[in-house]
Every structure is written in structure tokens, then in C-alpha cells.
Amino acid sequence: MPSRISDSCRPHHSQKHFDLNSIKELPESHAWTSSNDHYTQENSCNFESIPVIDLDNNNNNNNNNILDHIGHACKKWGAFQIINHSISEKLLQDIEVAGKTLFSLPMQQKLKAARSPDGVTGYGAARISSFFSKLMWSEGFTIVGSPIEHARQLWPKDYNKFCEVIEEYEKEMEKLAGRLMWLILGSLGITKDDVKWAVGPKGETKEGCAALQLNSYPACPDPGRAMGLAAHTDSTILTILHQNNTSGLQVYQEGNGWITVPPIPGALVVNIGDLLHILSNGSYPSVLHRAVVNRTRYRLSVAYLYGPPSGVRVSPLSKLVDHRHPPLYRAVTWSEYLGTKAKYFDKALSSVRLCVPLNGFTDAKDHKGVQVG
């Protein structure tokens, strides 16, 4: 059994590296129309989108109000946007510049930091690519902890600025992710006393494990037939996503289909991941989401994928379990679950499921009609 998040991904299929910026016509390899990929581009743009929540207490009537708001967003959408989150505009700008600088390097330079076949960190296609017969219109770069090793490969003399920005971003996101986790759990009536693994000896939130994923989506000559990042749920507790001011992120909502999450300058998107779905014993669904591309604009996103401390076994919180609500999932560590995701992808949650709930609720991804590719 893998013990760290870096041990938990299986080798993905070898792939030619396309320089998407220079392609003038969509190659067959990237054309997502074939029926075997269950591809759908419909977008219900007339529906309301995910709620925007103000994290500044002074702008809300009282703290409970935030919790109600968050609880409602988690139940209904599995996602929300946040404003007044205390991440400075400067840092958001800096990380965008760092990402753009990285992805605009020549391909042979980026490949020096290529993710190894069984590794987690480095440059390459999204890890879930191996589950699809078509390639995605995106490039990714994954960082876990210090970026210095890969940064040295990319800029042998000049890697300091990149590392400084990444480390600052990771530090600030870690704090924000902890705060969001307690707010979300608070909306379920859970306090620090109920989650021993998340609290240190002085009552402080224990540092979780995390990965930072930079995603680059070049403008695409045929966006209607391409896919930036195929539909998936994140294998996290929660994910904090920064998108530049170009839309592309969509969330799936039962009954309404794919809904665009409009970029709001300075706002961040919060996604509920599979591990929170497990912790909440199925109350809060992990959100199915994807990124589409467009003809004219370059899009960049930065995802902070937040999980529990390494080795911690996550299971439905005992306060949420009783004879009417039996535990729906077995305990898993983050690295074990990442291994499960790498093997079963959209069936990963079901594969750790213990029983079918009494109210007949099923995993979002098991609903008929939801197409994950």
C-alpha cells in the first residue's frame, strides 16, 4: 500500500507531447466527438451558478449566517466562490505570472521537468488522461511541497523567484484551506473536538498534505470539439481554485447539466472533494467539474488540492453516524484513495463504499445520464 501521496499513482500511457500553441487545426487525437468518450458540450448558461460567499464576518449578520450559506452551497452544488478570503491580489497576480512563465517555456525545456511515469510531480498531461481515448487541450504542472527540484531543471540559474512565489502561495493556501475545512464541517455541526486527527496538542489545525496543480489551456482552433480537462471529481477534502479572468470551469448539477462558473476578479472557487464526501457520510457531494476551452483566449488555473495529514485514515465522522445513518464508506488514507482513483477513476468512491444508504441516495457520478467524459 502506498504511504505518501507521491507513491500512489500508476504509470499512465505514454503520450506524444503536442505544442498546443502552434497547432492551427484540431488533430483527430484531440477531437472529442466519438461516442466512446461520452462527450457532451451542452452548457446550460441560463441557470444560476454556484453561490458567492463573503468570508469577511463584518459583512455578514453573524457567523451562523456564513455557516448556513456554506452548508446550503455544499449540499446543493458541492462548490462555491469566496470573496474577502485574505489572499492578496498581488499573490494571485504573482502566481498567474509564474504559471504563464512556466508554460511559455519551449517544449524541450518543459520536458526536462516531465513527470516520471509513476510519479506525481512535474510537467505533463492530466493524470486522468489515461482513462480517455482522446487527448485533452491542456498542459499541467504538479507541485508537492518544495518546487525547487523541478524549478532547477526548468531555469538552472534563475529559479528563485518562481520558488518564492510558489512557496508563499502554498503557505497562504494551507491556512485558508484549514479555515474553510472548519467552516464546512461547522456547517454540519462538527467542531474541533470531533476531529481528533485534524487538531494538534495546542488546539492548532494540523498541517494537511497538499498538491498544487497549474493548468494551462491555450486558445483552441476548434473549441466545440475539444476538451480542456475532462469531467472528474477531486480526490481531496477540498480544492481551492484560482482561474484567470477567462471562463472555462463548469460544474455539473443534477437536473441542470453543465453550469459555467463565471470568473469574478479576486474570487476563488472552492470544490468539495471525495474525502469530504466520505467525512460527511454522503451529506455533501463532491462536485463533478471540467474545464472547456475557447477560440481566442489563453486560460490558466491554479488548483490547491488539500487533503488530510499523511497516514490519517479518513472515515465518516462518528457524529454523523447513527442507526438510521450507517457509515457509507470505509476508512481510507489519502494516498490509498489516490491509488484507488488512479485505478478506478470515476468508480473510486463506489469502490470504497460500504452499503447503499436508506434514503436511496447514490454517488453523483453513478447517476444515470451523467457523462464523465
Ligand SMILES: C=C1C[C@]23C[C@H]1CC[C@H]2[C@@]12CCC[C@@](C)(C(=O)O1)[C@H]2[C@@H]3C(=O)O
Ligand atoms: C493530490 C492529487 C490529486 C490529483 C492527483 C494528485 C496530484 C494531481 C491532482 C490532479 C489535478 C488535476 C485533476 C486530477 C483529477 C488529476 O488528474 O490530477 C487531480 C487528481 C485527483 O484529484 O485525483
Ligand SMILES: O=C(O)CCC(=O)C(=O)O
Ligand atoms: O481549470 C479548471 O478550472 C479546473 C481545474 C481542475 O479541476 C483541477 O485542477 O483539478
Ligand SMILES: [Fe+2]
Ligand atoms: Fe478538479
